[in-house]
Amino acid sequence: MSTTIHLTDQSSSYKALFALDTIHATLSLSLLVLALKPTLTHLRNRRFTTTPANHNYTRANSYSHDGPLKTPLGTYLFLTSALLFLFLASLTRLITDILQTSSGISYTNDLSWHGRPSWNAAGNGYAKDIARLSFTTALTTIFFTVLLNGGVWIHSAHVRENGTGISTPGTKSRIWNTFIMAVMLGTGVAAWGLGIEAKRNGGTAWSDVLTGDKATRIVWIVHEAIVVAASLSVSAEVIWEFLSMNRGGRDSTERNDLLRFTFFVVPLIWIRDAFIIYDIVLLHVNTAAWSRTAMEATNFLLLLGRQYANLGILSMVLWGAWRMGRSVGYDGGRGKGGGSYA
Numbered sequence: 311m312s313t314t315i316h317l318t319d320q321s322s323s324y325k326a327l328f329a330l331d332t333i334h335a336t337l338s339l340s341l342l343v344l345a346l347k348p349t350l351t352h353l354r355n356r357r358f359t360t361t362p363a364n365h366n367y368t369r370a371n372s373y374s375h376d377g378p379l380k381t382p383l384g385t386y387l388f389l390t391s392a393l394l395f396l397f398l399a400s401l402t403r404l405i406t407d408i409l410q411t412s413s414g415i416s417y418t419n420d421l422s423w424h425g426r427p428s429w430n431a432a433g434n435g436y437a438k439d440i441a442r443l444s445f446t447t448a449l450t451t452i453f454f455t456v457l458l459n460g461g462v463w464i465h466s467a468h469v470r471e472n473g474t475g476i477s478t479p480g481t482k483s484r485i486w487n488t489f490i491m492a493v494m495l496g497t498g499v500a501a502w503g504l505g506i507e508a509k510r511n512g513g514t515a516w517s518d519v520l521t522g523d524k525a526t527r528i529v530w531i532v533h534e535a536i537v538v539a540a541s542l543s544v545s546a547e548v549i550w551e552f553l554s555m556n557r558g559g560r561d562s563t564e565r566n567d568l569l570r571f572t573f574f575v576v577p578l579i580w581i582r583d584a585f586i587i588y589d590i591v592l593l594h595v596n597t598a599a600w601s602r603t604a605m606e607a608t609n610f611l612l613l614l615g616r617q618y619a620n621l622g623i624l625s626m627v628l629w630g631a632w633r634m635g636r637s638v639g640y641d642g643g644r645g646k647g648g649g650s651y652a
Contacts, residue, residue, distance in 0.1 A: 323606045327613065328407045334617050335400035341621075342393040345628055348635065349390040352383040380468035382631040388461030389627050395454035396620065402447045409436040409443070444516035445505065452498035455537055456491050458620065461627050462575060463487050463544045466568065469634060470551040473564035483547065490540045497533035501526055520593070527593065534590055538583045545579045548572050567633045575626050578619045585615030 358381055467479040479487070505516060508523035520527050552572040555565050589612060597605070 324411075327609060328404075330610075330613055330618075331400065331404045331407055334613075334621060335397065335404050337621055338393065338397040338400045341624060341628055342390070342397050345386065345390045345393055345631075348382070348632070349386040352381060352386055355383075357381050358383050379472045380634070382468075382634045384468060385461060385465040385627065385631040385634065388457050388464060389624065389631060392454050392457035392461055393624060393628075395450045395457065396624065399447050399450040399454060400617070402443045402450065406440055406443045406447070409440050441509070441515045445502070445509075448505070448516045449499075449502050452495065452502060452533075454620070455498070456495045458623060458627075459494065459537075459540050459544055460487070460491055462579070462623065463547060465627055465630050465634075466548040466551045466571065469564050469568045469571070469630065470555050472634070472637070473555050473562035473568065476554075478551070487544070487547075490536070490543065494533065494536050494540055497529060497536055501530040501533050504529055531590055531593070534586055538586055541579050541583055545576045548576055563637050564634075567630065567637065571626055571630050575623055578622045578626075582616055582619035582623075585612055585619070588612070589616070 463479070463483075467483065470476070471478040504526040505519040505523065508519050508526055520530055549572060552568050555562065555568050592608070597608075600608075
């Protein structure tokens, strides 16, 4: 069995996919590094609320002008955790790309999950390692998806509260989003556990189990459907938060920040959801007769539409958390006027 890496011998299209995965992993790590310092600073201060140090800070409701403001800590807790899992998923996917070149890469076999062509483990000395990495990628992606949904939800709610003085999220929103995130996590881990159980030997990868085991496939499709429903729900909440801010907080300093956040994040969520649905459809379509061009185009679209859309969403959440810290005068643990809130 071959254990020799042949990355330079692969086609230009495979090298391009590898380059995109490399860029994705690098950007994920960069965002994680950027998020770590403010996250640790806010964790040390242990403050979810503060009073505005910026005397020019205005809310729409004058009676709440001197009331407490939300700090970015809630957002950073979701964000940094999501970035960690995204980086781990990107890293394992990148290593898989390299190890797969030890045996021939098939460009004409039927498509498998996550935008990768089917590959034959026979003759690959890293087959067991590739299989383990594929399951690791799937599990880290499950946790990442849940945390991303929570980060978008809590950030938009806290921005609206800072702008209007209205306590947000409300009880119904808390119950619903906690429930939907728990269901997302539960169905994802359940599908992953069934996949582990159905795994026949060390050379059976996650995509092979999804294709071959009906129970795993059904639960995974349910999980993906819940992911789509949850992300559509949270995007609707983001739009609602902005509309509420636009009506009751037009003069607040947070309005423009929430406008930019909504304008960029919601379309990215919808694009990602469209490709999640497309990925589900591919599982039930025999693509063996597709041309190599169609196969490669599909792979590129899935890579850009899912992985890079997620990266774009996280970038906006990070930007939003940074802006929130500056707008409430609580950036890096010190007020703009120089006062410490530790």
